[in-house]
Structure formats: C-alpha cells, structure tokens
Amino acid sequence: MLKEDILLVVDPRFPGGTSTAFAAEIDALKQNYTVAVCYTRASMFKGRPDNPAVLEAVERHKLPVYENQRPLSCRNIVLHNPVFLKFDSSFNQRFACQNLFVICHENLCTPQGDWGFNAAACFHLIERATIAQNYYIAPISPGNREGVEHAIHFLDRRWQILKFDWFNKCHFELLPPTQSPSDRRGRHSRPGHEKFPNTSAMAKLFPPHAQYCGILGSDSLGETFEQQSNVELLPFGTMAVAQFLQKFDFFIYYVNPMWQESFGRVLAEATAAGKLVITEHRLAKTFNNTVASAEIDDVDQLIEHYVNNPSAYQAQVIKAQSYLHNFSDASFLSKLNGVIA
Amino acid sequence: MLLVDILAQPDKTLTNELLSLSQLRAAGYNPSVSYEATEPLLQAQAYGLSKYKEPGEEAANTLIVLNANHLADDRAERIRNLKLCDNADVLLSAPDLDVNSHISLKNKYAIITGRTVSYLPSVTAGEAKHCATVSCGAPLNNLSNTKVPLCVLSPNISEDNQIWALQALSIDKQFDLRIITTGEGKQRLRGLLGNAPKIFHYSELSAVDLSCAQGILVVGQAPKKNSIAQAILMNSFVNGSVTINCSNAQLPPIDSAAVVGPHDLVHLPGYLQTSILPSLQILQEKSRQAIKPHLHSLQNVLAPMLGEPERSRAEDTSRTGEKKILFVPTNGVGLGHAQRCSIVASELHQQSMVNFAAFPSCIPMLTRYGFDTVPLVSRSAQLATPYANDLVNYHRIAANLNKGDTLVFDGGYVFDSIYRNIYEKQLHAIWIRRGLWQNTQNNSVALDREKAFNKVIVPLEALDALNQTISTGDHVYEVGPIAQHLELDVSQQQQIRARLAQQFQTPFRKLVVSMLGGGVAADRSAQLNTLCSYFEQQNDILHLVVIWPTAQVNPALYTWQNTKIVKTHHALPLIKSCDLLVSAVGYNTFHDVLYNAIPTLFVPQMASFMDDQAARATTASEAGLALDVEPTDFESLTYKIDEGLCPQTQASLTSALQSFNLPERGNQAAAEIISGAHNEHQ
Structure with missing residues (x-):
C-alpha cells in the first residue's frame, strides 16, 4: 500500500486538454493531499512523446512516479481518460484501492446517443485490472454527465456515477468587460471539423454586417469566408489566445451538432477575459447557464441587444465571471473531501 | 437522389x-x-x-x-x-x-x-x-430463350480433360452455355476450344451482365475472395437458377440451397442430363424453398435504408412500345460499311423504326438515303486517350437505344461501345460481317466478341473461291452478295455522257472513271497522277475521278484538262455509263461491277487492316471478268488502260460479266433476317 492519499494514473502522452487538466489537478490536490503518479502507456499514443505539461507538474511537486510496477495499492486511485485503452485488448496494470475514480475527459456518447468510442471495452479492461471497494465514473460537466448516464446501462453494475462533476480547474485572471461593446465577434478552437457547425451556420454566426469577425483555428474552413472582408481567418497557433481575445467583444461558440465539447474550457477563458460568450444551450449548462445561449438564428438579435445596452452587456459578463469560482481548486477540493475524507 | x-x-x-x-x-x-x-x-x-x-x-x-x-x-x-x-x-x-x-x-x-x-x-x-x-443478388432480366441458360463459374481447367468436358457442353444444343473464368483461363480455353463457346473473363462485363437467370449455375471453384464471382453466384441464385456446387468448398451464404455436383467436370454433361434437366423446375423450386432468396436480394436488403428503387432492370425490359432498329456501320477505309447498311436498311419493312449511328463522313450519304443519323465521334490523335471517342460513342449509342431494341453492326472490329451496349441494354444484336479477312490479320478480339451477337449475317463474295469460313454455328447466316443494281439502257447512258460533255465542256469519245479509294489506307496520288498524265495526252477521253463528297482532294488534280473531279454518293450511274472503270477492289464496288457488268481495271488497295482486295482482283481477272494490275506497277497501269479501252477487250469483259452465273443478291435476305429477328424479339 502506497503511503500517499491519492495515486493518479495517466498515459503521459495525452495531447491537449487531458494533460492540461491533469497538470492543473496536481496543483489543486497537492494543497490537501499527498499524491503519487503512475504512468501507463497504451497503444493509442504509440510513438508520441510525453506531454511536457504533465512532466513539469510532476517534477514541480517532486511526486513519486511508478511505471511498470504492479500491483499498486493506494487508498484512492484516479485514472484519467479511459479512452487511452481503446486500441488495446489488455491492460498491463493491477490496482487495489478503496476508491477508484475514472475521469471521463472524453464524452462516452455522442449527442445522438451513439458510443463516442468503445467505452464498454475500456471500462472492462479497467475492471479486470482493479480491485476496489467503490468504482466511480466521474463526468466532467453536465453535458458529459448525460453521456455517462446513458452509457452506464451498458457497463458492469459495480460502476456508479460520481455525484459531482470532476471539472477542469480554471485559474484565469478576471478582466473587466468593455464599456462600449460593438459587433465584433470571434471564436477560437482546434481546427477539426467537429469544432465547427456547417457552412451555412458559420455564415450566420459571422455575417458580413458584423464589424469584425475573427476565427483562430480556421484551418479547416476552406473557402467559406473567401468573399467576406470583415472576417479575419487565423490558422491554429498563429496568435496567442490572450492577444486574439482583445480583438472582439463577443465570443461566439457553436460546434458541430453531431459532437459536443466535454467541458468547454475556451468559454471559461473568454469569460475571464471579459468577453460576452454566446453559445449553444447544451454547452451553457456547464456554466449553469450564466453564459448567454441562443439558437443560431437568434444570435444576431442578441448581439444587437447587448451592443445597444452596454450595461446589460457588462452585467452579463460579470454574472458569467462570477460563476467561474465554481471551477476553482477550493471548490474542487471541498467536493472531493466529501467523498474521500 | x-x-x-x-x-x-x-x-x-x-x-x-x-x-x-x-x-x-x-x-x-x-x-x-x-x-x-x-x-x-x-x-x-x-x-x-x-x-x-x-x-x-x-x-x-x-x-x-x-x-x-x-x-x-x-x-x-x-x-x-x-x-x-x-x-x-x-x-x-x-x-x-x-x-x-x-x-x-x-x-x-x-x-x-x-x-x-x-x-x-x-x-x-x-x-x-x-x-x-x-x-446480395440483383434482379436480372429473364430473356426468353429456347435453350437452358447454363453458366459455368470458375471451372478448374488445370487439366485438359476438364476442358474437353466444357467443349462437350458447348455443343449440346439444349444449353446456352457461358463460361466465366480468369483472363488467363480464358486465353487457355480459347486456345483449345476456339471461339465457339462463350467464354468471359471476370471483368469483361459487369457481374449483372454475366449472371444467369432461371437457369443452371455450375460452380467449379468456390468464389473465396473473388467478389465478382460472389456477385455472379448471388445474382444467379436470387434469380431462380439452380446452383450446382462442383467445388470441394462450401458456398456461404447459400450453401444449403446448392446441389452437390461432380468435382470432375468430365461427369458434368452426364450429370446434367440425368440428374438436373429432367427435374429442373422442381430443383429450382427446392432451391427457393431451401433458403429464402429474398433474404439475399439486394432490393430487399436495401429498401429499408434507401427506400424502394425507382425501377429494376427486369422491369425496364418489360416496357412496351415500338422497338428501334439502329444500324451502326463503322467507318473503315471508305464508306463501304455504311453503304452496305443503307442497302439492307432500304429493304426493311420496318422503315419507320430504322435509325443510324454513324461517323461524320457517312452522314451526308445516309441522310440522302433518308435515314436519321446520330453522329458518332471519329478517333483522333488530338483526344486524350485512344478510346476517348469510343467512350462518347458508347453513350450516344446508349442514349439512342432502349432495352430490347435491335442493333445492327457492320464492321470488322467490335468496339467497346458496341459490345457493352449489347449486354447492358440487352439488345438483339446482329453483325453484318463480310469476309475475306487477310490471313495475317489478328482478329481474335473481334471474333471473341461475336458471342455478343444473336445473329451474324455473312454477305458472301460472288466469286466462290473468295469465300472463307470465319465462324460457324446456328447463329451464322450466309446471304448472297449485298450489292446495288441499276437498270440503265443505252439511251440513258448516252444521255449521261452527253450531260457530262456539256457540263465539263469537254467533248469526248471515251469515258473513263477512276475510283481508287484512299484516305487512311493508302496514298493513291501516284496512281492518280499516272492516270491523269496519261489521259492528258488522249484528246478523245474524259477522265472522271469520282470520290465521296467528304473526301479530300489534292488541288493539283484540278489542273488537268482531261481529268475532272466528281464528288458524289451516287457513282453507279456514272460507272455504268463509262467505257472503263479503274477501281479499287472493296467489297461494294467489286460487286457493283459484277452485278452491273461494268468493264473494269482493278487496282487493289492494300493495308494490313483491310480485306484482301488483291485476292478479289486476281480471282476476277483469272475468271476473265476484269483486268487487274498491281498498285505499284505504274508501267503496266497505262498498258492495262489501253487494253481496257480496246473494243475487243471491252466486248470480251462485258460478255463474260453478262454470262457469268452470279449468285442471287443478298440484300433482301439480309433484311429479312434482321426484320424477322426484330419481330421475334418483340
């Protein structure tokens, strides 16, 4: 039995969100708990390098690291993102613990209710590798939770859904909203097709009559806005996000209807930067509907309303910002204490 | 959509x-x-x-x-x-x-x-x-056929005795046999069996066109990973064919519906005779009962996903309405194929149903004969691929035919456009195929495609020594030579000569007409110049160079005083009025000469892809029916002209031609075969 309170299990090669969230989680957990780390490597990331964000966080806190060692026994084991097992038929680890938490960074289901990946097989591998008293599946947002609630019917009965969301920890500096908002719109994301609604929806969200439209991560948009001089298309990674956010007042974020964000960290980031976020209803739930949400056809009208009512604009941004504390380390630790204390 | x-x-x-x-x-x-x-x-x-x-x-x-x-x-x-x-x-x-x-x-x-x-x-x-x-199987059209459709799929032909067994089946008149094998297998089978059995390689046509409806499918070797063979198997199964498994493997997913047959094909003919044919319908019914074909029907499987289909192939063929007869003459060296088709088409009862698809050079002639003609595209070095023109023709022909129409092709090489349309449109296909192919020609592809035609009409050569047997079978019909005949008495001939003298303002005593051909086959300008030069010195002779209106003329020809150029599709009245015809020896002109008793000096035109004109010239000459000269023998050419214009020679030639016992012309017989076949197919 490890002496630490919590053993974090992760494939250190996860690109993007999972590794960022993992690193932020170490910072949070270290405030209350002793933590160890287990690196496990699956075929999904074969040949890819370890993510520096993970390595730096582990190094910064001088955490003990276990790799190729089994069995590992700890009171609490937190396994991040089971999707990493999706190409494997075995999981070469053995764990024993009181509480096993499997954090679903990746949605288990699509908005249509289909599997997002072969989650049943991944959970089955984890079951076979672990002896635990409590098997928790931890969603990371309300939208993500819906998929878990759908999927759990297809999993072994030992699994139970954690009562609170294992959200991304957000430490953004809050900037004040502008006092004179204008119809300047923007969005940023990775460039994949899943991040964008279809062409006609994009044309409505970033119309020619807007004063300015900026899209960072526009790589896959092709010729969609070729004829529109008010649209600035910026390939992914060509501008720092903080700098980009200064270019507009409204952060307009809709994704492909056949896909959904697990959490929506970009919305929290834009809100913290003082931007008024308008998004789809299901994603607004992550923020307890404190960010504005609308049907695509109604976005123009909503922007016009806020442009004509700067005070309403500022009130809306401040309301959304005030909710961000729910994603703080303190909020997370208090919820976790309730389970593992 | x-x-x-x-x-x-x-x-x-x-x-x-x-x-x-x-x-x-x-x-x-x-x-x-x-x-x-x-x-x-x-x-x-x-x-x-x-x-x-x-x-x-x-x-x-x-x-x-x-x-x-x-x-x-x-x-x-x-x-x-x-x-x-x-x-x-x-x-x-x-x-x-x-x-x-x-x-x-x-x-x-x-x-x-x-x-x-x-x-x-x-x-x-x-x-x-x-x-x-x-x-899954797609629906096929069940064409009425007096024979039992028998398809042998993937036979094991590693041993010769298996091949002889297939030959035995191919000559059994109860069956309409087709053998489907690999490209290599086809080559081997053709090498041993010739063109008589219908042998296809897997990719020769679509699986739909190769499959067998309401017949017998013999599986020599199980399809394993061969998707085309698999589709043929399933198409044949769902269309009511009895499947006989002669392989040593199972045939999923319809194995339980298949009848086990002899592994050794040597026993297949006897097995079919004794065990299958007497109870064919019962076996077909049993096959249907053994496994539900609708489970493997593509329509049934797809309908829940794609909706009901707009139409099926079988429904398509059941449409009623007047069926067309489309003549497609190729353009060889001249317009011979088109002219022959027009002669036959003119004899048909179903004139209103006749249309042509022809190359541009033939269109004015066909239009003058009163036939609507769809233009085809000629091959050209300017096009991206050697077959680019035929690809367009494929669609033009398809667009002008409905399923079940009749197609009459006249040409030596059966283009893809013709071959594919016959199967895809399920046409009743007739091939007018004159003989006298040169021995050195490789006609294997053309003959391989003979299997697509329901009937082959072979217009015979009038001189029997020239006839050759290219293929045999119930589907081959020999008819007399297809030739024009023009009744023109002496006074009418005199009127034509008088009009010519008037039109060209050249009084003459003797009229010589040259029709040497040319174009892609050979450059005939040397022979023409020799003739023109010679006639320039003869003040009492008018020399007419007769060419098709679409042919190109060397401008130098217009400089001769005694030589005049005539562009016409109706050369017969001219050559029937002349004293001597100097001509190439294509099928049409040769028979026009014989059937209209025209004194002629033949100058054969030779190219590897043409018929054997030299043989015609020599045979006619040896029979005393014409004079002939080698195309390269310029010295003899003028002597032969002199000889041909000599009254005694002319009298001798005319007399020989008039007294020669020519076979009856085949124009009407060819038309009746087409007409009968067309009616039979309705």
Whole structure:
C-alpha cells in the first residue's frame, strides 16, 4: 500500500486538454493531499512523446512516479481518460484501492446517443485490472454527465456515477468587460471539423454586417469566408489566445451538432477575459447557464441587444465571471473531501 | 437522389466499387457518383464509371460512401461539400473494422456530414465479408430463350480433360452455355476450344451482365475472395437458377440451397442430363424453398435504408412500345460499311423504326438515303486517350437505344461501345460481317466478341473461291452478295455522257472513271497522277475521278484538262455509263461491277487492316471478268488502260460479266433476317 492519499494514473502522452487538466489537478490536490503518479502507456499514443505539461507538474511537486510496477495499492486511485485503452485488448496494470475514480475527459456518447468510442471495452479492461471497494465514473460537466448516464446501462453494475462533476480547474485572471461593446465577434478552437457547425451556420454566426469577425483555428474552413472582408481567418497557433481575445467583444461558440465539447474550457477563458460568450444551450449548462445561449438564428438579435445596452452587456459578463469560482481548486477540493475524507 | 462517393484506394482497381454501382443500378437505383481519381483511369474503369452521372445541383437524400475507411483530410473536405438534404441518410461501406475503428469512423462521418450515419450491411460470403452490394443478388432480366441458360463459374481447367468436358457442353444444343473464368483461363480455353463457346473473363462485363437467370449455375471453384464471382453466384441464385456446387468448398451464404455436383467436370454433361434437366423446375423450386432468396436480394436488403428503387432492370425490359432498329456501320477505309447498311436498311419493312449511328463522313450519304443519323465521334490523335471517342460513342449509342431494341453492326472490329451496349441494354444484336479477312490479320478480339451477337449475317463474295469460313454455328447466316443494281439502257447512258460533255465542256469519245479509294489506307496520288498524265495526252477521253463528297482532294488534280473531279454518293450511274472503270477492289464496288457488268481495271488497295482486295482482283481477272494490275506497277497501269479501252477487250469483259452465273443478291435476305429477328424479339 502506497503511503500517499491519492495515486493518479495517466498515459503521459495525452495531447491537449487531458494533460492540461491533469497538470492543473496536481496543483489543486497537492494543497490537501499527498499524491503519487503512475504512468501507463497504451497503444493509442504509440510513438508520441510525453506531454511536457504533465512532466513539469510532476517534477514541480517532486511526486513519486511508478511505471511498470504492479500491483499498486493506494487508498484512492484516479485514472484519467479511459479512452487511452481503446486500441488495446489488455491492460498491463493491477490496482487495489478503496476508491477508484475514472475521469471521463472524453464524452462516452455522442449527442445522438451513439458510443463516442468503445467505452464498454475500456471500462472492462479497467475492471479486470482493479480491485476496489467503490468504482466511480466521474463526468466532467453536465453535458458529459448525460453521456455517462446513458452509457452506464451498458457497463458492469459495480460502476456508479460520481455525484459531482470532476471539472477542469480554471485559474484565469478576471478582466473587466468593455464599456462600449460593438459587433465584433470571434471564436477560437482546434481546427477539426467537429469544432465547427456547417457552412451555412458559420455564415450566420459571422455575417458580413458584423464589424469584425475573427476565427483562430480556421484551418479547416476552406473557402467559406473567401468573399467576406470583415472576417479575419487565423490558422491554429498563429496568435496567442490572450492577444486574439482583445480583438472582439463577443465570443461566439457553436460546434458541430453531431459532437459536443466535454467541458468547454475556451468559454471559461473568454469569460475571464471579459468577453460576452454566446453559445449553444447544451454547452451553457456547464456554466449553469450564466453564459448567454441562443439558437443560431437568434444570435444576431442578441448581439444587437447587448451592443445597444452596454450595461446589460457588462452585467452579463460579470454574472458569467462570477460563476467561474465554481471551477476553482477550493471548490474542487471541498467536493472531493466529501467523498474521500 | 442517391449519391455514391468513392474514396480511392491507392494501387487498387475499382473492381468492387464498379461492382457495387452496377449491382445498385440493376436493383433499380440510379446513383450519381462522385469520385476523384488519384491516378489515370484504366480503360475498363473509364467505361464503367462513365455510366453514372456526376452530382449536380440536386441535393442527395442518401449518400453512400464506398471505401469509407480511406478518409484523408482532403477527401473529408470534399464529402463535407457534397450537397445533401437536411435529413439525408449517410451509409458507409468499409471492410471489416475493429469496434473502435467502426465507432470512430461512424462518428467522423457524422461530424463531416452533419447527418446520422450508419453502415451498409455486410454478409460473410466465401472467405471474405462483403458489403451487401456484393453479397446480395440483383434482379436480372429473364430473356426468353429456347435453350437452358447454363453458366459455368470458375471451372478448374488445370487439366485438359476438364476442358474437353466444357467443349462437350458447348455443343449440346439444349444449353446456352457461358463460361466465366480468369483472363488467363480464358486465353487457355480459347486456345483449345476456339471461339465457339462463350467464354468471359471476370471483368469483361459487369457481374449483372454475366449472371444467369432461371437457369443452371455450375460452380467449379468456390468464389473465396473473388467478389465478382460472389456477385455472379448471388445474382444467379436470387434469380431462380439452380446452383450446382462442383467445388470441394462450401458456398456461404447459400450453401444449403446448392446441389452437390461432380468435382470432375468430365461427369458434368452426364450429370446434367440425368440428374438436373429432367427435374429442373422442381430443383429450382427446392432451391427457393431451401433458403429464402429474398433474404439475399439486394432490393430487399436495401429498401429499408434507401427506400424502394425507382425501377429494376427486369422491369425496364418489360416496357412496351415500338422497338428501334439502329444500324451502326463503322467507318473503315471508305464508306463501304455504311453503304452496305443503307442497302439492307432500304429493304426493311420496318422503315419507320430504322435509325443510324454513324461517323461524320457517312452522314451526308445516309441522310440522302433518308435515314436519321446520330453522329458518332471519329478517333483522333488530338483526344486524350485512344478510346476517348469510343467512350462518347458508347453513350450516344446508349442514349439512342432502349432495352430490347435491335442493333445492327457492320464492321470488322467490335468496339467497346458496341459490345457493352449489347449486354447492358440487352439488345438483339446482329453483325453484318463480310469476309475475306487477310490471313495475317489478328482478329481474335473481334471474333471473341461475336458471342455478343444473336445473329451474324455473312454477305458472301460472288466469286466462290473468295469465300472463307470465319465462324460457324446456328447463329451464322450466309446471304448472297449485298450489292446495288441499276437498270440503265443505252439511251440513258448516252444521255449521261452527253450531260457530262456539256457540263465539263469537254467533248469526248471515251469515258473513263477512276475510283481508287484512299484516305487512311493508302496514298493513291501516284496512281492518280499516272492516270491523269496519261489521259492528258488522249484528246478523245474524259477522265472522271469520282470520290465521296467528304473526301479530300489534292488541288493539283484540278489542273488537268482531261481529268475532272466528281464528288458524289451516287457513282453507279456514272460507272455504268463509262467505257472503263479503274477501281479499287472493296467489297461494294467489286460487286457493283459484277452485278452491273461494268468493264473494269482493278487496282487493289492494300493495308494490313483491310480485306484482301488483291485476292478479289486476281480471282476476277483469272475468271476473265476484269483486268487487274498491281498498285505499284505504274508501267503496266497505262498498258492495262489501253487494253481496257480496246473494243475487243471491252466486248470480251462485258460478255463474260453478262454470262457469268452470279449468285442471287443478298440484300433482301439480309433484311429479312434482321426484320424477322426484330419481330421475334418483340
């Protein structure tokens, strides 16, 4: 039995969100708990390098690291993102613990209710590798939770859904909203097709009559806005996000209807930067509907309303910002204490 | 509208993709096809793909993606830009995938298309799992046939005695046999059996066109991974054929419905006679009972996903209405094929149904004869590929024919445009094929394609020594020579000569007409110059160079005083009025000469791809019916002219021609065969 309170299990090669969230989680957990780390490597990331964000966080806190060692026994084991097992038929680890938490960074289901990946097989591998008293599946947002609630019917009965969301920890500096908002719109994301609604929806969200439209991560948009001089298309990674956010007042974020964000960290980031976020209803739930949400056809009208009512604009941004504390380390630790204390 | 998008697989032929498309079409669906080739198409692929329209402005209500797993970024972008209805169904066809790839691919397509995505069903067949478009049977047309359709699929022909067994079947008149094998196998079978059995290689036609309805399918070797053989098996099965398994393997998914046959094909003829033919209908019914064919019918499997098909191939052929007769003469060296067709077509009772599809050089002539003619495109070095013109012709011919129409082809080489349309449109096909092919010619491809024709009309040569047997069988009909005949008495001939003298303001005593041919076969300017030069010194002779109106003329010819150029499609009155004809020895002119008793000096035109003109010239000369001279013997040419213009020679030639016992002309007989066949096919 490890002496630490919590053993974090992760494939250190996860690109993007999972590794960022993992690193932020170490910072949070270290405030209350002793933590160890287990690196496990699956075929999904074969040949890819370890993510520096993970390595730096582990190094910064001088955490003990276990790799190729089994069995590992700890009171609490937190396994991040089971999707990493999706190409494997075995999981070469053995764990024993009181509480096993499997954090679903990746949605288990699509908005249509289909599997997002072969989650049943991944959970089955984890079951076979672990002896635990409590098997928790931890969603990371309300939208993500819906998929878990759908999927759990297809999993072994030992699994139970954690009562609170294992959200991304957000430490953004809050900037004040502008006092004179204008119809300047923007969005940023990775460039994949899943991040964008279809062409006609994009044309409505970033119309020619807007004063300015900026899209960072526009790589896959092709010729969609070729004829529109008010649209600035910026390939992914060509501008720092903080700098980009200064270019507009409204952060307009809709994704492909056949896909959904697990959490929506970009919305929290834009809100913290003082931007008024308008998004789809299901994603607004992550923020307890404190960010504005609308049907695509109604976005123009909503922007016009806020442009004509700067005070309403500022009130809306401040309301959304005030909710961000729910994603703080303190909020997370208090919820976790309730389970593992 | 159904749209099929094909994702290219590197280094792969489009075999399964084209197979899926043709099966879909046979099942009554009419897909548009979107395909971006990564490398130049092979000829068969180009013909296969060209049958499907490209996506237009209309939004598709169903999208099928073939090879869906080959999704690169650029292709994703292409699919994303396809025009789809808001509620369009997206169906994927992909090989066996593991569960994660299966889920992941489906989700990718959902994101790209913004639509709900599912997979086309697939069925394990042979040793592979195939998409329903391959593993389910499409409807075929049950053409009325007095013989039992018998298809031998993938026979084991490693031993000669197996091949002789197939030969025994091929001469059994109870069966309409077709053998389907590999390209190599076909070559070996043809080498031993010749052209008599109908032998096809797997990719020669679509599986739909190769399959067997309401007959007997003998499986020599199980299809295993051969998707075309699998489709033929399933097409034949769902269309009521008894399947006889002569292989030593099972035939999933219909093994229980198959009858076990002899592994050794030597026993097959006897087995068919004793065990199958006497109870064929009972066995067909048993086969239907043993396993429900509707479970394996492509229409039934796809209908829940694609809706009911617009039409099926079988329904298509049952349409009533007046059937057309389309004559398609090739353009050889001259207009001989077109002229021969026009002579035959003029004799047909069903004049209102007759149309032509012909090359531009033939059109004015055919129009003058009163036939509506669809223009075909000639081969040209300017075109991207050697077959580019034929690809256009393929579609022009197809557009002018309905299923069940009659096609009459006259030519030496059966183009893909002709061959494919015969099967795809289920035409009643007749080949007018004159003989006298040169021994050095390789006609194996042309003769191989004879199997597509229901009837072959062989217009005989008037001089029997020139006749040769190219192929035999019940379908080959020999008719007398196809030739024109013109009644022209002496006074009418004098009137024509007087008009010529007046028109050309050249009084003459003797009239010589030259029709030496030319064009692609040979340059005849040296012979013409020799003739013109010679006649320039003869003040009492008018020399007419008669050519087709579309032929090109060397301007130098216009400088001669005694030589005049006449462009006409109606040369017969002129040559019948002349004192001497100097002519090439093509089939038509040769027989015009014989049947109209015209004193002639033959100057054969020779090229490797032509008929044997020298043989005609020599035979006629030896029979005393004409003079002849070698095309390169310029010295003798003028002597022969002198000889031909000598009154004694003329009298001798005329007398010999008039007294020669010529066979009856075959114009009407050919027309009756076509007419009868056409009526029989209605």
